[in-house]
Amino acid sequence: MTDEDDLIGHPLEKVPTREPDDTCNGRRKQKQDGQIVRDGEDRVLFGGYCQLTSGWGTEIDHGRCRKHGGGSTGPKTEEGKETSSQNALKHGAFCEHFTSSLTEGESEAFEDAYDHLGDPGDAQDVARAAASMCLLQFRRSGDERFLRRFEGLCDKFGIAPADELEVSGSVTLEDAFMRNLKQANGHEVDD
Helix, strand or coil, X not given: CCCHHHHCCCEHHXXXXXXXXXXXXXXXXXXXXXXXXXXXXXXXXXXEECCCECCCCCCCCCCCCHHHCCCCCCCCCHHHHHHXXXXXXXXXXXXXXXXXXXXXXXXXXXXXXXXXCCCHHHHHHHHHHHHHHHHHHHHHHCCHHHHHHHHHHHHHHCCCCHHHCCCCCCCCHHHHHHHHHHHHCCCCCCC
């Protein structure tokens, strides 16, 4: 484990995160005279790991403190929600690296959805494509954030309301959605 003193003054994004233990261990920003210190490339500098008690300022007694996201239930303002919804674009799920790793079929689906973005009348098709992409990413990664995004798109655009899905026996909700989506788009569905 690297000595914390050796890390102080380095760019914050280059400093490893630490899991909370008895203390929060969130990465603090270096400050001087109440102002955040930045380097020549305008990057925020590391000022040490937070030593507040785990869960400080929250309703729980473990995890990060309130100042470092502990007890967070997500963004509250429309601006915050919009910013949060773009995280997958910036941090990997849909970044350039991700799209370069798509299979040929996934790449075609992605390009079709991208082409539809130019026509506001195709919003429903774009939402279906985005929901499909989220479902593919959930299948690939098992990351439930993609499943939540998928469900959010379905709810917002009325793609697959729960009362329209027929789920029975060994059929999963995901399989039922894909079946209904294919039917809605005029594709043949295997029984």
